[in-house]
Amino acid sequence: GAVVSQHPSRVICKSGTSVKIECRSLDFQATTMFWYRQFPKKSLMLMATSNEGSKATYEQGVEKDKFLINHASLTLSTLTVTSAHPEDSSFYICSARDSQTLYSPLHFGNGTRLTVT
């Protein structure tokens, strides 16, 4: 079945540094990928929609200069948390839909636990 690989699964970084998270669709093409953030005991919140070959669409309240998204190919999207602060510590999950399959479900990565010290 379709698999989405997200890397790294865990990362610890110091305040002020940047962290890049990768999301790859392993056996399908995804013109659109989605990035979510989950706070403890809360539901997933959509941060942005990543569009292959064009700019990402950010949800209201999400700083586009802080959360840089690049979708350079049909199988890879990256989220870079720039100048990370402790309040950026969270669980980040990406998802992708097979753009060549009608009514394709969303496939999710296993998430990245970011801890900013």
Next chain:
Amino acid sequence: KQEVTQIPAALSVPEGENLVLNCSFTDSAIYNLQWFRQDPGKGLTSLLLIQSSQREQTSGRLNASLDKSSGRSTLYIAASQPGDSATYLCAKSGYSTLTFGKGTMLLVSP
């Protein structure tokens, strides 16, 4: 504003019980509805996908139904097992949007 509500927020049952998780949503314009499972600290696992033209889907001990007119979906788990303990999320999907409920935390005790 699209909203997805899940009831109950938490549920604790003894092993072997059949149970129902509820999901309701505003706005009947729907592409599909998915049910997911999330284990603590892990990503999401898709359980069932119901397309807007369908009324239910079954996979093993799981059955999910969709009633667009009333804005409701239910996830039925038969003969629950301790391994079913997890948070269950429903999500209403447009083609490029997805709205999650806050989930139901299920605990199945041996």
